[in-house]
Amino acid sequence: MENIIILGTGCAGLTAAIYAARAGLRPLVLEGNLPGGQLTTTTEVENYPGYPEGIDGYTLTDNMRRQAARFGARYVSATASRLSVTPGSGVKQLHTAGADGACYETHALVIATGTTPRLLGIPGEREHFGGNGVSTCATCDGAFYEGMDVVVVGGGDSACEEALFLTRFASRVHLVHRRDTLRASEIMARRVRGHAGIATHWNHLPVEVRGDATGKVRALAAKNRTTGDVVEIPCKGLFVAIGHEPNTHAFEGVLDRDANGYLVPTGSGGVGTRVGGVFVAGNCADPVYQQAIAAAGMGCRAAIEAERWLRENA
């Protein structure tokens, strides 16, 4: 029986691990299938406080991991596949995927399982993802494209937001959408349509990310769905804005999720759930900010709330 289990080793889970470990709780941390979380898929992080020259994503989360280990956090390579709660005692069971199918029991639980950005699944995309020209986050990577042409793919509110944000840096933003109207709210759509720095390419399906001899992105090839012609849209950066998949299926039926699958935080600190002793942190419970520092802040709050809950209930 564990005092506290933390699911996830992104910024949220590792910050929760630092706080829980420093409170003497010896947290057990399940790493999931992406140790270090989403930041390990990028090179340069320039907006995490404390690093005036920037830091690469892998080093940043590896530092957090070692910091928590120094105070007693323990790590296991496992992915939770299902959560159950014993009625009465409130003990939580985490069933895990994998050959041994181990089941872990705990009094308190912090869920920081993040999201998986949706990608297009076209040739060239994976090779250029994370620091090589393909991104899923304009707030994170937009500033790297000062004075260059970029493409945003998508037609919802987040695609419009990404496109508008990128006009601050890019010489031209190309918005590529597979339909002939935007799915976004009218106000966002109007802003995009009226912006001189944004060129829209309606009815176009992305088919390939094309690179140059140095391995950098040079163009997006897209197929016109009306004529069947494939055109090349020259660009240095491609921002895929077709949504994120929250990693929350394991909690279905036990915790509240919104229509898009994000966990719904409640209670004090904005990190509680309807199950006593279960707390949520980071992108899996935050559809809005989706930034490393915001996830870390929520991880801190979740660990402090869990420690208080354990003091009063376990």
Ligand SMILES: Cc1cc2nc3c(=O)[nH]c(=O)nc-3n(C[C@H](O)[C@H](O)[C@H](O)COP(=O)(O)OP(=O)(O)OC[C@H]3O[C@@H](n4cnc5c(N)ncnc54)[C@H](O)[C@@H]3O)c2cc1C
């Ligand atoms: C290419 C790219 C560049 C980015 N650049 C920046 C940037 O410059 N600045 C910035 O602030 N943000 C950036 N971000 C966003 C940032 O990475 C996220 O906001 C942050 O990682 C969220 O942290 P998290 O801990 O909530 O989730 P994640 O980092 O997604 O971590 C989730 C963790 O949960 C684990 N997990 C998942 N499912 C389970 C399960 N069932 N059981 C156990 N564990 C599980 C995973 O293995 C992983 O360790 C970038 C994102 C991307 C994709």
